[in-house]
Amino acid sequence: xxxxxxxxxIDAYALIFRGYYALIKxxxxxxxxxxxxxxxxxxxxxxxxxxxxxxxxxxVCFDKGGSDARNEMYEAYKANRDETPNAIRLAIPYxxxxxxxxxxxxxxKEGFEADDVIGTLAKKAEKExxxxxxxxxxxxxxxxxxxxxxxxxxxxGGGYETWGIPEVRxxxxxxxxxxxxxxxxxxxxxSDNIPGLPGVGEKTAKKFLAEFGSMEGLLENTDKLKxxxxxxxxxxxxxxxxxxxxxxxxxxxxxxxxAKDFEMSExxxxxxxxxxxxxxxxxxxxxxxxxFSIEAxxxxxxxxxxxxxxxxxNNSLPLGEMSKGQRGQxxxxxxxxxxxxxxxxxxxxxxxxxxxxxSRKTIETTEHFYQTVQAGIGRxxxxxxxxKQTSVCFDTETTGLNPLTAELVGIAFSWEAGKGFYLPCxxxxxxxxxxxxxxxxxxxxxxxxxxxxxLKYDIKVLAKYNVVVKGKLFDTMLAHYLIxxxxxxxxxxxxxxxxxxxxxxxxxxxxxxxxxQLSMRDIPIEKQTEYAVEDADVTLQLxxxxxxxxxxxxxxxxxxxxxxxxxxxxxxxxxEGINLDEAFLKKLSxxxxxxxxxxxxxxxxxxxxxFNIASPKQLGEILFxxxxxxxxxxxxxxxxxxxxxxxxxxxxxxxKIIRDVLxxxxxxxxxxTYVDALPEQVESSTNRVHTDYMQTVAATxxxxxxxxxxxxxxxxxxxxxxxRKAFIPRDKDYVLLAADYSQIELxxxxxxxxxxxxIEAFKNGEDIHSSTAxxxxxxxxxxxxxxxxxxxxxxxxxxxxxVSAFGLSNQTDLSxxxxxxxxxxxxxxxxxxxxxxxxxxxxxxxxxxxxxVLGRRRYLKDINGRNQVxxxxxxxxxxxxxxxxxxxDIIKIAMINIHKILSEGSxxxxxxLQVHDELVFDVYKPELEAMKTMIKSEMEKAYIMKVPLxxxxxxxxxxxxxx
DNA sequence: GCGACCTCTTA
DNA sequence: GTAAGAGGTCGCC
Numbered sequence: 001x002x003x004x005x006x007x008x009x010i011d012a013y014a015l016i017f018r019g020y021y022a023l024i025k026x027x028x029x030x031x032x033x034x035x036x037x038x039x040x041x042x043x044x045x046x047x048x049x050x051x052x053x054x055x056x057x058x059x060v061c062f063d064k065g066g067s068d069a070r071n072e073m074y075e076a077y078k079a080n081r082d083e084t085p086n087a088i089r090l091a092i093p094y095x096x097x098x099x100x101x102x103x104x105x106x107x108x109k110e111g112f113e114a115d116d117v118i119g120t121l122a123k124k125a126e127k128e129x130x131x132x133x134x135x136x137x138x139x140x141x142x143x144x145x146x147x148x149x150x151x152x153x154x155x156x157g158g159g160y161e162t163w164g165i166p167e168v169r170x171x172x173x174x175x176x177x178x179x180x181x182x183x184x185x186x187x188x189x190x191s192d193n194i195p196g197l198p199g200v201g202e203k204t205a206k207k208f209l210a211e212f213g214s215m216e217g218l219l220e221n222t223d224k225l226k227x228x229x230x231x232x233x234x235x236x237x238x239x240x241x242x243x244x245x246x247x248x249x250x251x252x253x254x255x256x257x258x259a260k261d262f263e264m265s266e267x268x269x270x271x272x273x274x275x276x277x278x279x280x281x282x283x284x285x286x287x288x289x290x291x292f293s294i295e296a297x298x299x300x301x302x303x304x305x306x307x308x309x310x311x312x313x314n315n316s317l318p319l320g321e322m323s324k325g326q327r328g329q330x331x332x333x334x335x336x337x338x339x340x341x342x343x344x345x346x347x348x349x350x351x352x353x354x355x356x357x358x359s360r361k362t363i364e365t366t367e368h369f370y371q372t373v374q375a376g377i378g379r380x381x382x383x384x385x386x387x388k389q390t391s392v393c394f395d396t397e398t399t400g401l402n403p404l405t406a407e408l409v410g411i412a413f414s415w416e417a418g419k420g421f422y423l424p425c426x427x428x429x430x431x432x433x434x435x436x437x438x439x440x441x442x443x444x445x446x447x448x449x450x451x452x453x454x455l456k457y458d459i460k461v462l463a464k465y466n467v468v469v470k471g472k473l474f475d476t477m478l479a480h481y482l483i484x485x486x487x488x489x490x491x492x493x494x495x496x497x498x499x500x501x502x503x504x505x506x507x508x509x510x511x512x513x514x515x516x517q518l519s520m521r522d523i524p525i526e527k528q529t530e531y532a533v534e535d536a537d538v539t540l541q542l543x544x545x546x547x548x549x550x551x552x553x554x555x556x557x558x559x560x561x562x563x564x565x566x567x568x569x570x571x572x573x574x575x576e577g578i579n580l581d582e583a584f585l586k587k588l589s590x591x592x593x594x595x596x597x598x599x600x601x602x603x604x605x606x607x608x609x610x611f612n613i614a615s616p617k618q619l620g621e622i623l624f625x626x627x628x629x630x631x632x633x634x635x636x637x638x639x640x641x642x643x644x645x646x647x648x649x650x651x652x653x654x655x656k657i658i659r660d661v662l663x664x665x666x667x668x669x670x671x672x673t674y675v676d677a678l679p680e681q682v683e684s685s686t687n688r689v690h691t692d693y694m695q696t697v698a699a700t701x702x703x704x705x706x707x708x709x710x711x712x713x714x715x716x717x718x719x720x721x722x723x724r725k726a727f728i729p730r731d732k733d734y735v736l737l738a739a740d741y742s743q744i745e746l747x748x749x750x751x752x753x754x755x756x757x758x759i760e761a762f763k764n765g766e767d768i769h770s771s772t773a774x775x776x777x778x779x780x781x782x783x784x785x786x787x788x789x790x791x792x793x794x795x796x797x798x799x800x801x802x803v804s805a806f807g808l809s810n811q812t813d814l815s816x817x818x819x820x821x822x823x824x825x826x827x828x829x830x831x832x833x834x835x836x837x838x839x840x841x842x843x844x845x846x847x848x849x850x851x852x853v854l855g856r857r858r859y860l861k862d863i864n865g866r867n868q869v870x871x872x873x874x875x876x877x878x879x880x881x882x883x884x885x886x887x888x889d890i891i892k893i894a895m896i897n898i899h900k901i902l903s904e905g906s907x908x909x910x911x912x913l914q915v916h917d918e919l920v921f922d923v924y925k926p927e928l929e930a931m932k933t934m935i936k937s938e939m940e941k942a943y944i945m946k947v948p949l950x951x952x953x954x955x956x957x958x959x960x961x962x963x
Numbered sequence: 964g965c966g967a968c969c970t971c972t973t974a
Numbered sequence: 975g976t977a978a979g980a981g982g983t984c985g986c987c
Binding site for chain 2: 512513614616617636637638640642643644645665666669670673674702709711712713714715716720745884887915916917918
């Protein structure tokens with residue numbers, strides 16, 4: 001890098017938009033319901049640039065009031081851009097506030113776009129001998145690139161690329177970056193509403209530039225063109241010249257480049273931290289500190305003093321002193337000078353940095369009394385005291401995350417905020433068992449309420465020691481899931497959000513996961529105590545917080561009668577596991593391998609070379625660049641060719657290679673995801689597969705399953721279905737029983753909407769899709785064709801998801817207008833269904849949430865949003881969440897009741913799996929008839945509505961047969 | 964080794 | 975159009 005001074009000019013809006021849309025699928029929402037994606041996205045990029053580049057000079061440039069000049073030239077200019085999303089408009093003042101607090105120069109010029117401001121400044125700085133980096137993803141800026149002016153472009157997937165003259169030449173196939181203007185003028189830009197020349201796209205524009213060098217060159221030489229293109233270009237000369245003007249970044253904005261104004265200076269750390277905390281940003285504080293500490297190094301004289309700390313001042317407790325000694329060295333308050341805090345050189349420790357600047361409380365700034373209880377008289381007294389309590393929070397510490405194999409390391413207890421006890425477990429398993437026998441009276445006391453975060457885990461761990469946790473339970477994770485299902489529920493987040501407290505981080509304690517990660521057992525007992533008791537203490541405090549909120553949102557009943565009892569049910573199912581026929585899968589794997597190799601051979605032959613078929617990138621290049629199977633291949637959002645199923649299926653009938661690729665894909669997926677992966681997941685200690693049900697992940701109230709996911713085992717295709725044969729009963733005395741709710745979601749929507757036409761059909765036991773077809777097409781049930789039924793079925797499902805004519809036509813052979821007609825007739829047939837749907841949307845608009853039959857809520861923050869797309873999604877959620885969620889509620893009730901009957905009746909039959917509308921059981925053969933009746937009846941009467949629920953029972957020697 | 968992206972599996 | 979989890983590739987650190 002040359003020793004020239006460097007200026008970074010940041011295109012604020014471009015980075016804000018990019019940040020916002022990058023997170024659109026998974027927007028960051030804080031506890032106040034504010035969408036902070038745009039702020040977060042922008043700040044991440046911004047701090048990243050500073051951290052990477054340590055610029056001497058920089059400015060962030062905003063637009064204000066749009067470009068007067070361009071609006072004058074062309075009134076449609078940027079007119080039909082989508083309206084700025086609300087979240088972005090709200091973000092701007094925050095971003096300005098943060099930048100101001102950071103003392104970052106902000107450039108705005110009323111009546112000019114940021115492009116023009118940046119362009120003008122870049123050129124002026126160049127004259128002063130600066131190297132300028134324009135930080136923007138917007139390719140329009142390429143026209144400004146020169147020997148000393150560069151584009152600094154964030155790329156998807158992280159990192160940046162610098163575009164100098166060679167890069168621009170290559171990207172745009174031009175000799176001079178100025179030709180980028182001609183390029184943009186020719187092909188136009190829909191997002192900026194630059195019209196461009198009709199019929200000219202990227203390819204043609206490049207061709208024209210290569211031949212004529214510029215827009216003017218092209219327009220003077222239209223006689224060299226032929227056919228349609230000639231006519232079009234000649235007819236649009238004016239438009240071409242205008243487009244070029246619109247695409248030209250102006251270099252005469254009345255702004256001055258005074259180097260002094262662009263110098264980096266010391267930020268107001270307290271203020272920045274305050275704003276971040278208000279927004280509930282956590283990791284960003286790390287990044288901020290990191291980015292600016294480096295700058296402190298580069299510019300001696302600036303130093304960053306932390307806000308006043310009272311660290312350690314009131315720590316008179318023994319444990320506090322221990323930790324003070326451990327941590328003192330890392331904190332700035334104990335270091336002599338500013339150099340100490342430099343993170344220069346790469347050995348940075350972000351978590352430490354956060355601590356220094358955060359005003360959040362930590363174990364070091366909070367008075368606490370955490371005590372280690374060793375064997376002997378102390379423990380005896382502790383146990384006596386423990387049994388006197390009515391409500392106790394506990395937390396187990398183990399050697400790992402798998403409760404089947406993890407060993408207890410210690411147990412923490414707390415029943416008063418700020419206080420708690422830790423009982424370390426001996427390394428020896430038998431001695432630990434002995435300790436647990438002493439604790440058994442506590443755990444099995446029905447009268448003592450047990451509080452915890454993710455109690456399912458602790459209950460499973462203790463079950464392995466034959467200890468049953470009895471009595472009332474309060475799980476803070478479940479409570480928060482009901483309070484706000486769209487947020488995350490891990491304890492660190494909850495503590496920071498609700499208690500303004502940062503708990504000791506587990507990674508700080510045992511290291512990042514991977515080769516060097518320690519086990520809790522390797523940590524000194526004093527440290528274990530701090531960490532474990534803090535968890536119990538924090539959880540106890542969270543409980544106080546959440547208890548009130550449950551009442552306020554009317555979800556107490558749902559919590560007490562569904563989620564809490566279900567936790568025990570799930571723990572039992574997970575501990576039970578399911579038997580897997582490994583030999584069968586092994587055989588299947590060999591067969592698949594043979595077929596895959598064969599397909600590979602055919603594909604390589606057709607392609608004329610060997611390549612990685614599993615790489616969408618390589619596959620796309622072979623199919624569309626080399627074999628040119630199609631003129632205009634569809635691209636993904638990252639600019640790769642799309643090789644997705646629907647794209648390829650469309651081509652399949654004409655090309656054998658495509659059919660082979662699709663089959664290859666199917667088989668490879670099957671093999672890697674299921675046939676080969678499942679045997680790996682067999683738990684050696686039980687010889688069974690134990691999935692982990694997540695009770696707080698799905699925003700609608702459904703469960704999810706992982707390690708392995710047993711809720712997506714193939715069934716649709718013949719080859720895939722084979723995998724189900726590998727799920728088998730415990731032994732020859734057992735069979736598998738599968739019980740499925742038939743059309744539960746449609747029944748729910750029929751019942752909730754009180755749509756008589758549909759209710760009657762269900763009551764009469766009609767095939768609902770045929771019945772719908774008969775009504776919609778106005779024919780008798782007997783006259784319904786397969787195609788009509790199939791279309792009716794698609795609409796029925798579509799309704800549940802909030803269908804559009806567009807979506808429907810994509811899924812059927814129907815055209816867009818036929819789809820629209822079908823939907824219209826459908827609504828006429830079932831008028832109350834439509835009413836119900838709009839009622840849900842209205843309810844959400846008025847209340848901000850929708851709810852299920854049991855009152856489970858889902859908050860829809862975008863329901864009154866201005867952005868069409870985002871609001872549309874919220875409206876579909878308003879329709880779908882109560883349906884999907886009510887179905888989830890109902891099967892949960894059934895599971896709880898069935899589990900109760902099975903355990904109280906000491907049946908040998910066990911419930912093993914839940915797949916949203918299906919339950920799978922390992923049934924002891926002598927109990928089979930009783931089970932069939934009991935399960936069907938319990939599931940059907942779990943929740944009584946105006947539509948009867950119907951359950952289909954299947955029995956077999958494997959999961960497939962049971963269907 | 965980690966994360967983004969793409970693709971594919973289920974209800 | 976709703977709700978999930980997982981595997982392979984590829985670029986980044």
